[in-house]
Amino acid sequence: MSKLSPKSVFITGANRGLGLAFVKHFLDLEELPTHVFAACRQPDQATELTRLAGENGRVRVVKLDVREDEEIAAAVVEVEKVVGDDGLNLLLNNAGVNHQERGLESLTREKMNYHFDCNVTAPLLVSKAFLPLLRRAGNKTDFSCSRAAIINLSSEVSLINFVKRINDFHYAYDCTKCALNMVTDILGREVSPDGVLVAGLHPGWVKTDMGGSNAKLDIEESVPKCMNTIAAMNKDSSGLLYSYAGTIMRWNAEHVITQ
Numbered sequence: 217m218s219k220l221s222p223k224s225v226f227i228t229g230a231n232r233g234l235g236l237a238f239v240k241h242f243l244d245l246e247e248l249p250t251h252v253f254a255a256c257r258q259p260d261q262a263t264e265l266t267r268l269a270g271e272n273g274r275v276r277v278v279k280l281d282v283r284e285d286e287e288i289a290a291a292v293v294e295v296e297k298v299v300g301d302d303g304l305n306l307l308l309n310n311a312g313v314n315h316q317e318r319g320l321e322s323l324t325r326e327k328m329n330y331h332f333d334c335n336v337t338a339p340l341l342v343s344k345a346f347l348p349l350l351r352r353a354g355n356k357t358d359f360s361c362s363r364a365a366i367i368n369l370s371s372e373v374s375l376i377n378f379v380k381r382i383n384d385f386h387y388a389y390d391c392t393k394c395a396l397n398m399v400t401d402i403l404g405r406e407v408s409p410d411g412v413l414v415a416g417l418h419p420g421w422v423k424t425d426m427g428g429s430n431a432k433l434d435i436e437e438s439v440p441k442c443m444n445t446i447a448a449m450n451k452d453s454s455g456l457l458y459s460y461a462g463t464i465m466r467w468n469a470e471h472v473i474t475q
């Protein structure tokens with residue numbers, strides 16, 4: 217299997233849950249990244265992450281609320297100062313929200329817009345802002361997550377057949393993950409000429425604050441498999457949604473285009 221060996225990785229929402237676990241697993245790679253940029257919106261409250269950064273010089277905590285354009289721009293400047301001409305190898309758009317809104321009763325415009333901002337607009341705009349650095353690291357003949365890639369954390373709830381089966385009526389969260397797949401698809405096609413790979417990743421139903429205690433997987437069952445799946449991605453991966461176990465999840469049912 218291909219080895220994952222990015223020199224630099226930027227992870228949003230890295231203070232807890234899957235994001236924090238990703239930081240730890242990047243520090244466990246055989247070929248260690250030189251820079252692990254661990255972004256979170258409140259570094260002063262990110263106790264475990266800041267402790268990790270204190271113990272390991274490869275980890276840099278970056279303040280980033282993904283809904284704030286100025287903070288995104290400042291994060292890019294901060295990263296560029298460190299990576300310079302090498303650019304950035306891997307962006308993990310992990311930050312996300314799920315307020316578990318259920319049914320129409322409590323649904324509001326504000327709740328829908330908040331979920332769309334965090335889960336769709338933010339990963340797209342963070343990707344846009346980091347593209348110059350990703351392009352710098354990109355190579356048109358070597359598509360991989362070690363070279364230049366964006367991974368969007370999506371979910372099985374983005375699959376129409378899955379939400380029909382569970383019938384949970386989570387308008388806000390489920391719609392955003394479906395839209396995020398479209399972002400992955402369009403962005404993948406737009407930036408592929410620059411050698412940048414873009415793919416979606418479903419981490420499984422995982423026991424985090426978001427996944428809850430009834431979830432099927434522990435973080436340590438999900439993240440190592442996610443890492444293997446990321447490692448195996450190649451030039452044919454762009455636009456696709458992968459499950460943590462490496463299978464391709466066909467969210468975009470193929471059909472005949474009539475016009």
Ligand SMILES: NC(=O)c1ccc[n+]([C@@H]2O[C@H](COP(=O)([O-])OP(=O)(O)OC[C@H]3O[C@@H](n4cnc5c(N)ncnc54)[C@H](OP(=O)(O)O)[C@@H]3O)[C@@H](O)[C@H]2O)c1
Nearest residue numbers: 229233234281282310311312369371421422424425426427
């Ligand atoms: N857990 C699952 O079962 C599951 C399944 C499918 C997909 N996913 C996806 O995997 C990703 C990580 O989920 P998780 O389970 O680790 O969730 P989690 O434990 O709830 O953590 C969410 C992370 O996102 C951050 N975040 C939220 N809003 C943010 C903002 N505006 N700016 C920056 N960071 C923000 C949180 O930071 P704060 O601490 O500051 O709030 C936190 O670090 C999400 O995209 C989620 O949709 C999870």
